[in-house]
Amino acid sequence: MSQGPELIITEKDNAARRIADILSGGSAEADRLNGVNVYKWGGKRCIGLSGHVVGVDFPPEYNDWRDVEPVELIDAPIDKHPTQENIVAALRRLARRAGSVVIATDYDREGELIGKEAYELVREVNEEVPVDRVRFSSITENEVQEAFANPDELDFDLAAAGEARQIVDLVWGAALTRYLSLSARQLGDDFISVGRVQGPTLKLIVDREREIEAFDPEDYWELFADLEKDEGSDGAFEAQYFYLDEDGNEAERVWDEAAAEAAYETLESASTATVESVRRRTRTDDPPAPFNTTQFIRAAGSLGYSAQRAMSIAEDLYTAGYVTYPRTDNTVYPDDLDPRELLDSFTGTRTFGDDADSLLEQESIEPTAGDEETTDHPPIHPTGELPGRSDLTEDEWEVYELVVRRFFATVAEPATWEHLRVVAAVGGDEDELSLKANGKRLLEPGYHAVYPYSNASESFVPDVTEGEELAVTDTAFEAKQTQPPRRYGQSRLIETMEQMGIGTKATRHDVIQKLYDRGYIESDPPRPTRLARAVVEAAEEFADRIVSEEMTAQLEQDMQAIARGEASLEEVTAESREMLDAVFEGLMESGEEVGKHLQESLKADKTVGECPECGGDLVIRKSRRGSYFIGCDSYPDCENTLPLPSTGKPLLLEETCEDHGLHHVKMLAGRKTFVHGCPLCKAEEADEQEDLVIGPCPDCGEEHGGELAIKRLRSGSRLVGCTRYPDCDYSLPLPRRGDVEVTDATCEEHGLPELRIVYEDDSEPWELGCPICNYREYQAEQSESGTDLESVSGIGSKTAEKLKDAGVEDVDSLKSAEPDALAERVDGVGPDTVRKWQADAD
DNA sequence: GCAAGGTC
Numbered sequence: 001m002s003q004g005p006e007l008i009i010t011e012k013d014n015a016a017r018r019i020a021d022i023l024s025g026g027s028a029e030a031d032r033l034n035g036v037n038v039y040k041w042g043g044k045r046c047i048g049l050s051g052h053v054v055g056v057d058f059p060p061e062y063n064d065w066r067d068v069e070p071v072e073l074i075d076a077p078i079d080k081h082p083t084q085e086n087i088v089a090a091l092r093r094l095a096r097r098a099g100s101v102v103i104a105t106d107y108d109r110e111g112e113l114i115g116k117e118a119y120e121l122v123r124e125v126n127e128e129v130p131v132d133r134v135r136f137s138s139i140t141e142n143e144v145q146e147a148f149a150n151p152d153e154l155d156f157d158l159a160a161a162g163e164a165r166q167i168v169d170l171v172w173g174a175a176l177t178r179y180l181s182l183s184a185r186q187l188g189d190d191f192i193s194v195g196r197v198q199g200p201t202l203k204l205i206v207d208r209e210r211e212i213e214a215f216d217p218e219d220y221w222e223l224f225a226d227l228e229k230d231e232g233s234d235g236a237f238e239a240q241y242f243y244l245d246e247d248g249n250e251a252e253r254v255w256d257e258a259a260a261e262a263a264y265e266t267l268e269s270a271s272t273a274t275v276e277s278v279r280r281r282t283r284t285d286d287p288p289a290p291f292n293t294t295q296f297i298r299a300a301g302s303l304g305y306s307a308q309r310a311m312s313i314a315e316d317l318y319t320a321g322y323v324t325y326p327r328t329d330n331t332v333y334p335d336d337l338d339p340r341e342l343l344d345s346f347t348g349t350r351t352f353g354d355d356a357d358s359l360l361e362q363e364s365i366e367p368t369a370g371d372e373e374t375t376d377h378p379p380i381h382p383t384g385e386l387p388g389r390s391d392l393t394e395d396e397w398e399v400y401e402l403v404v405r406r407f408f409a410t411v412a413e414p415a416t417w418e419h420l421r422v423v424a425a426v427g428g429d430e431d432e433l434s435l436k437a438n439g440k441r442l443l444e445p446g447y448h449a450v451y452p453y454s455n456a457s458e459s460f461v462p463d464v465t466e467g468e469e470l471a472v473t474d475t476a477f478e479a480k481q482t483q484p485p486r487r488y489g490q491s492r493l494i495e496t497m498e499q500m501g502i503g504t505k506a507t508r509h510d511v512i513q514k515l516y517d518r519g520y521i522e523s524d525p526p527r528p529t530r531l532a533r534a535v536v537e538a539a540e541e542f543a544d545r546i547v548s549e550e551m552t553a554q555l556e557q558d559m560q561a562i563a564r565g566e567a568s569l570e571e572v573t574a575e576s577r578e579m580l581d582a583v584f585e586g587l588m589e590s591g592e593e594v595g596k597h598l599q600e601s602l603k604a605d606k607t608v609g610e611c612p613e614c615g616g617d618l619v620i621r622k623s624r625r626g627s628y629f630i631g632c633d634s635y636p637d638c639e640n641t642l643p644l645p646s647t648g649k650p651l652l653l654e655e656t657c658e659d660h661g662l663h664h665v666k667m668l669a670g671r672k673t674f675v676h677g678c679p680l681c682k683a684e685e686a687d688e689q690e691d692l693v694i695g696p697c698p699d700c701g702e703e704h705g706g707e708l709a710i711k712r713l714r715s716g717s718r719l720v721g722c723t724r725y726p727d728c729d730y731s732l733p734l735p736r737r738g739d740v741e742v743t744d745a746t747c748e749e750h751g752l753p754e755l756r757i758v759y760e761d762d763s764e765p766w767e768l769g770c771p772i773c774n775y776r777e778y779q780a781e782q783s784e785s786g787t788d789l790e791s792v793s794g795i796g797s798k799t800a801e802k803l804k805d806a807g808v809e810d811v812d813s814l815k816s817a818e819p820d821a822l823a824e825r826v827d828g829v830g831p832d833t834v835r836k837w838q839a840d841a842d
Numbered sequence: 843g844c845a846a847g848g849t850c
Contacts, residue, residue, distance in 0.1 A: 012849060051848025058844090065843075073844085084849095110848060166846075173845030181844080188843070195845045315850075327849090507847060 004099030004129075008046040009091070009118045011105040013037050014319065015139060016048030019104060022144045036090040045094055049105070053084040053091070054117050056166045058174070065187060070178040071584045074171055074577050080117075088121060095122040101131040103154060104147075107375040109559070110504075112155050113162035119154055137375040138324075142336045160569045161559035167569075168555060168576045169196055175580060176546055179587060180535065183595030184602065192531070192598065193518055194539060196555070197503045197511050199547040202520055204496060206528045206536040208488055215484035220253040221260035225435055226474040227273055227424065235462035236473065239424060239435035241267065250436075253480075264477045266433055270426035273435060275468040277423045285415040287447035288454070289331045289370030290379030291406050293505040294491075294498050296326065299402060299453060301491035305395070306524065307509035313399045314380070317392075321385050323403050327506040328377040331370025337378065339365045339411045345384035351401065355408055355450045368410045376505075381407045408450040415446030420461050424470060437461045487525040500549045501556060519605070522651050522668075534601035538594045543583045603633075608652060608679065609662035614638040618662065620650050630679055642679045643715035645736075647672060657681060674736060676716055683714040694742060695752040697722040698772065699730040706730075708752065708771075710740055720771045732771045741765075747773060 008023075010016040013036075020028035020039030028041040039046040058076050062068050082088040095101065101122050103115040119131055132151035136143040173195040181191040222240065229235030241263060245251040254260040291299070293311075300310035314326035333339075343365075346356035359365070370379075382404045392400060420439035427433050439461025442448065448456040464470065488496065494508045503511050515521045520532035528536075539547040555576075561567035587594065608618040608630055616634035623629055628650050630642040644650055648669030655664045657678035665676040676682065689712045697706035699722065706724040713719065718740065721731040734740060738757040745754040747770030755774075757766040768774050808817055 049848090050850070053848090055847095056845095063843085070844095106848090114848065162847085169845045169847085171845090175844085177844040191843065193844065197846065319850085504847070506849080511846085 004097045005043045005045050006100045006102065007094050007098035007122075008044065008102045008104055009115070009122075010046065010048045011111055011114055012050060013048035015104070015106075016046045018139045019144055020044075020046040022139070022141055023148065033093060034086040034090040036087050038090065038094065043099075045098070047087075047091060047094060049087055049091070049114065049118060050084055052114055052117065053082060053087045054080050054121070055083040056080055056163075056170055058170075065178050065182065068178075070175045070182065071581075071588075073175040073178065074580050074584070078167060078170065091118065091121050092125050095129070096125045098122075098126065098129050101129055102148070102151060103131060103133045104136075106377070107135045107137050109158055109162050109563070111376075112158040113166075115154055116156065116159035135375070137330075138334045138336070138378040140334070140336050143334070155563075157565050158563045161562040164562055164569045164572045165555060165559060167573045171573075171577060172196060172546060172551075172580055175584070176539075176543055179584075180538065180594070180598065183592070184598035185595070186598075186602070190519070192535060193514075194535065194543075194546050196546065196551050197497075197507070198514055199539060200500065200502050200549045200552070201493070201497060201511055202515055202528070202532055203536050203539075203547040204493065204500075205488060205515075205521060205526055206533055208485060209528050209533075212484040212487070217481040217483070218255070219257070220255050220480055220482065221257065221264075222252055222254070222478045222480060223260065223264055223267055224476040224478070225267055225270075225273070225426070225472050227435070227437070227470040228473050229462050229464060229468075229470060237437050237439070237461045239273075239422070239437040242434055242436050260477070262431075263433055264475070266427040266431045267472075268475050268477075270433075270472050273424040273426045273470045273472055275422060275424050275464050275466055275470065276434070277421075278464060278466055279419075279421045281419045281421075282443065283417045283419055285417055285446070287368050287409045287412050287414060287451070288406065289368050290333055290381065290410050291403065292329050292331050292370070292372060292379055293327055294494055294508070295331070296380050296403070296406075297494055297509065298491040299406065300399060301489065302453065303398060303402065305399070307490045307494055308513050309395075310399065311509050313396055314403075317396060317400055317403070320387065320391075321383060322387050322400055324379075324381055324383055325377045326380055328374070328379060329372050329505050330374045330377060330379050332373040332379065333367050333369070333381070333410075334378050337367075337381070339367055342382070342384050342407070343411065345386065346382075346404070349386060351389075352404060352408075355405075359408060359411055359450065362411075362413065365411050402453065405451050405453070409447040409454075412447035412450050413444070415442060415448050415456070416444040417441065418443050420463075422461055422464055426472065487527060489525045493526070500552075502549055502552045523666075530601035530604040531598070534598045538597065542586045542590060542594065545579065545583070605652070607633075607663075608665070609656065609660070611638060611640055612660065612680070613640040618642070620644075620652070642683055643713070644679060645674075645676055645715050645717055648674075650676075679716075682716040686712040686714045686716075691723065692742070693723065694720070695750070697724070697728060697730055698750065700724060700728040704728070708732075710734070710742075732775045734771070735766070735768075738766065749773070 008019065010019060016037065016039055017030070020041065023044070024041035028039040028046070031038045031040055036047065056078050058073060059079055062073065062076050103118055105111040105115040105118070115133060122129065122131060131154065133154045134147040134151050136147040177191065177193045180194060181187060184192055186192050224241070225239050226236055227239050240252055242250050242252045254263065296314065297307045297310050301307065305313070311326065314323065317323045318326050340360065343356045343360050346352040347360070380403055387400065389397065418441045420441070422437045424435045425432050426435065438459065440459045442456055442458055445456065448454055490512055493512060497503050497508050512526070515526070519529060520535070521528055536547055545551045558567060558572040562569060562572060603619065606619045608620060611618045611632045611634070614632060614634050614637070616632050616638055618630050619633050621629055621631045627646060628644045630644060632638040632640045644665065645667050648667030651666045651668050652663040653666055656662060657664065657680065660678055660680045662678050662680055665679055667674055667676050691709035691711045693707045693709045695708050697708050700706035704724060706722045706728050708720050709723050711719055711721050717736060718734040719731045720734060722728040735757055738759045741756040741758055742753045743756050746752070747754060750770055750772045752770050752772060754770055755768045757768055759765065
């Protein structure tokens, strides 16, 4: 029997802490090793990894994209190397003296692989130690105790299935990405990527855009009448004309204009309608299933959160202990979730107390269940540990409330509706027309009472009886057109990816973000760029698999075969490599074609329009200082340029300027995004507008007689600046939006008039006051707050709070912090993470 | 500097 402590390895720190807590009965203490948390009690140690701590890649001699032919990557060796050095080092140190090891990573395929990676790291330093595997699908007392009482073995076949995926993804992704990037001469930051998941996702978006463009609208007409039970009563309602089509189905759209007009003539001349039938039905409306990641993102999406933002908030709420793990496919609550106990934790609270009480009054509580029951994690639900209102930001609170209320909904009663359908007729025997109205009344609100995000709107139709005469008080004849399909929104995209089986709960939202980062999509809902179309077209012609969902479907089958022991990793990856060989044979034959097409599309994405000076192309360029401007493609023969605003990244809109034919420009800058419009119009407006002098320049007024003036720049921005510019560059900013008015009031300190900003819409004018005082106040505010830590990607509100506790107040102090020392002070944060933040902040 | 999958 080996001596030494038992070492428990989990997939993440959070799980390690909770498992240690359960197994130790609360006595475990946290210690830090290499900046990694280790929980200790009795003869046990528990450490959390950070997902994969080793990664697959080609050896360094394959690193140079220019030196290595992409095709060579197909049969290149693949190495595994630590990617999280500090965690790997800590694990090795613990493993060396461990008497036994228990792998307690997540209960899914990737968890098995992560477990196997940990196993190999253990074996490197300790050949003898026995290694067990435990499996549980939620970190609760019962499940964890049960799992540790019945340890199992690692499933090496299942892990091999995951490894096969890693290899196939790397080989196809890297070889094709390098090929496309090289052929389009796009090396560096702007490389052109493809992959098994991003490919089909991008094709989905491009295909939809193709449908929209190919769409041929059709005219149709719809007819409506307002009916009233008794004249002057409040029993008025709208009814719509319908008829039975050739197949005997009810139809409302009239496709023939003459027929529509004839019907309308009858309708318009009718003064009464006779009720022909009344049908009343009671419908139950079942409460929704528990949240998996996709449905959570969708619900948060309807509150206005992007997929990325929703997940980031959920992550913070999870880390703080308020909600369960947010990455899950499961829509069935585990047996040991006791709804009453969880509801109990909300009683007496201001926001949720009343609803929790009313739910607890139900005789029996039977939570809803969705179709997916998985072993990974429970559905997303509140943990029962409640945040105070001031512990969370407004957004966090809104998302937290959504999760709480979704849980409430899943344990609430169904709603019942009364549907009332009335059919009435107008006209005589010859030209009789049918009108229908559908009313909806909520009889029992059920779950809607606790879940206001669902649609519970009623539509009124009064109580009428068969044979009753109704007055026709108004009629409407509406000419309409069929509409093209809508672009996918982010949550629809994620739902569709889930249906197609591409990506995972933890990656789908990242894939969408990647498409934005690569310049494939823009705006929200996302719209594909020319480059995206060219990439999809090239793939369709030469490497169809990489943009087809089939690749994932096939890989999924192969992985299952490996997991069952019916196929080997070697067989599957060898077959995949052969297919990629065939793809490259086709690409080699195409010569320069693919690259040319990609380059043309890249240029089209940047082309604003025709240069008015030389007839060449005006394109968006980036200056050496990193700012954007518009320049002529014929430079240096033509030196025409137009400035762009200094904030944001330019995006060309479809819309073009009527005067100049140039595309309008939108500046993307997160919440500060705005439409700049035609860059030439902006420049001309600035040239035409006289500077308006408002007072002496505080810098050079006395000495040189400089004066301050309200100026409009060719880039579209406005400022108060010195008339002696460029000899004097004194300036004060002015807001982009609204008209600047000069008031009669004068600032005594600076001798300048006070300014007011008035807006085109009716919103309150902004009394900006003296521009010098205003700017001074603005600067004071800025320096007080510093740059917000949360502006760094990866830092949420909870982490920001922890950093502040450790004395790091803003981005500047984060940048100057010493990573190892900071990691020691902040729970759950390693030095590598700090370095990543520092890099992001730069 | 490539992918996709974990996690932060």
